[in-house]
Amino acid sequence: NAGVTQTPKFRVLKTGQSMTLLCAQDMNHEYMYWYRQDPGMGLRLIHYSVGEGTTAKGEVPDGYNVSRLKKQNFLLGLESAAPSQTSVYFCASSYPSSGPISYEQYFGPGTRLTVT
Amino acid sequence: DQQVKQNSPSLSVQEGRISILNCDYTNSMFDYFLWYKKYPAEGPTFLISISSIKDKNEDGRFTVFLNKSAKHLSLHIVPSQPGDSAVYFCAASANSGGSNYKLTFGKGTLLTVNP
Numbered sequence: 464n465a466g467v468t469q470t471p472k473f474r475v476l477k478t479g480q481s482m483t484l485l486c487a488q489d490m491n492h493e494y495m496y497w498y499r500q501d502p503g504m505g506l507r508l509i510h511y512s513v514g515e516g517t518t519a520k521g522e523v524p525d526g527y528n529v530s531r532l533k534k535q536n537f538l539l540g541l542e543s544a545a546p547s548q549t550s551v552y553f554c555a556s557s558y559p560s561s562g563p564i565s566y567e568q569y570f571g572p573g574t575r576l577t578v579t
Numbered sequence: 580d581q582q583v584k585q586n587s588p589s590l591s592v593q594e595g596r597i598s599i600l601n602c603d604y605t606n607s608m609f610d611y612f613l614w615y616k617k618y619p620a621e622g623p624t625f626l627i628s629i630s631s632i633k634d635k636n637e638d639g640r641f642t643v644f645l646n647k648s649a650k651h652l653s654l655h656i657v658p659s660q661p662g663d664s665a666v667y668f669c670a671a672s673a674n675s676g677g678s679n680y681k682l683t684f685g686k687g688t689l690l691t692v693n694p
Contacts, residue, residue, distance in 0.1 A: 467622070494680045503588075505668065505686035506623070513680055521681075553622050558680065566611060566672060568682060570622030 465489055467571035469554050475577045476544040484539040484574050486554030493558045495537035496521075496568065497529060499550040506553065512537055544578045551575050582606045583671050585685035593693055598656040600688050602669030605650065609671040613682065614643060614654050617666045626667075627654070659692045666690075 470485040486495065497509040508521030510529040518529045526548060528540045537556075541548060555568040584603045592598045602612075610631040615623040629636040629643045629652065636643050642655045656663055669685040 503686060506684040508681065511681065555622075566674065566680070566682075567613060567625045567628065569625070570615075572622050573620070 467554055467556055467569050469552075469571040469574050471574060472572065473575050475579065476541075477579055478545060480544050481540070481542050482544065482576075483541075484552055484554075484576075486537045486539070486556075486571060487535055488537075488554075488556040488569070489535065490556060490569065491534075492556035492569075493534075494556060494568075495531060496555045496557075497527070497537065497539045498553045498555065499523065500553060500573075501550050509539065509552075544576075546578045549576060549578045580605070581686075582609075583669055583683050583685040585667075585669055585688050587688050588686070589689040589691070591691045591693060592659050594661055595658045598654075598659045598663065598690055598692065600654040600656075600667050600669075600690065602652050602654075602685055603650060604652075604671050606671070606673065606683070607650070608673040609683075611672045611674050612643070612645060612652050613670045613672075614641075615668040615670060615684075616663075617668065617687070623668060656690075659690075661692050661694050664690060664692045 467488045496511040498506040507523045512518045512531040515534040530538045552574045554571040557568040582605050613628040614626040616626045617623040627638050627641050629645050645652045666687045666689050668687045670682040672682050
């Protein structure tokens with residue numbers, strides 16, 4: 464049981480380049496999330512999904528797109544990276560499909576992205 | 580508008596003493612509160628939670644207190660250990676309001692426990 468995994472762990476992009484961050488969870492969770500963490504800003508929600516095939520905007524969605532084609536995967540895309548997107552990105556999941564209801568979110572290890 | 584506030588960016592305590600981390604919230608719809616712990620270069624890990632129907636929840640060395648009238652919660656760690664040194668995030672959700680899938684996080688408090 465790996466929990467929540469993120470790929471890649473580190474990445475350096477040039478301004479204007481694109482990339483996709485992959486999140487996978489093996490806990491059969493219904494909900495998945497993408498956050499960014501910046502110094503002094505805490506965790507801010509970018510996009511989230513409450514089920515396969517559904518996505519919604521969070522607090523800071525501009526410049527990002529997401530897709531959830533499979534229940535266990537949640538992809539975060541940057542179409543044209545900007546220096547302001549330099550951050551640490553965390554994926555999380557919650558709400559098991561079966562068993563006791565729980566709203567605790569379980570986080571991946573993070574992706575450190577630098578845009579130059 | 581910051582709905583979950585952790586007004587102390589950092590806290591330093593001696594090993595063996597009590598650590599008290601504070602959190603205030605403004606949204607009266609919040610009815611479920613959580614504390615997360617984060618080490619450098621790792622993702623946040625769930626520590627302890629409390630529902631608004633309770634005013635205290637205890638798990639080993641960790642106790643969370645909730646004061647609904649003051650919209651305030653606190654995390655007590657007794658006794659504090661050097662391994663507790665980490666950033667602690669307070670988070671809240673509005674389960675009865677239909678937004679149970681979203682958490683609102685505070686900015687975090689860096690706890691340093693000195694040997």
